[in-house]
Amino acid sequence: MDEFTAAAKTVIAASRAEPGNISYTLYQDPYDKTVFFFFEEWKSQAAIDEHFAMPHFKAFAEKLKDLTSGPAAITIYSAPSEKKV
Secondary structure (H helix, E strand, C coil): CHHHHHHHHHHHHHHHCCCCEEEEEEEECCCCCCCEEEEEEECCHHHHHHHHHCHHHHHHHHHHHHHCCCCCCCCCCCCCCCCCC
């Protein structure tokens, strides 16, 4: 877990500095300390695509293979458009 959190801190700092990033936070399950959840907000799909191509993200994804018990699940949501009344 120490290696994971150290790698996570590195990718979090670099990701927060990306121009398309709004927020990038790591959460840990209080009942199972081995379960983590990243919550990220990006300005656009293009910003997400650029993030996935960044060297710091690719290095982190590669490192995860050795530090996790299975593949990471990535789910992307978008906010519904607000209509003016």
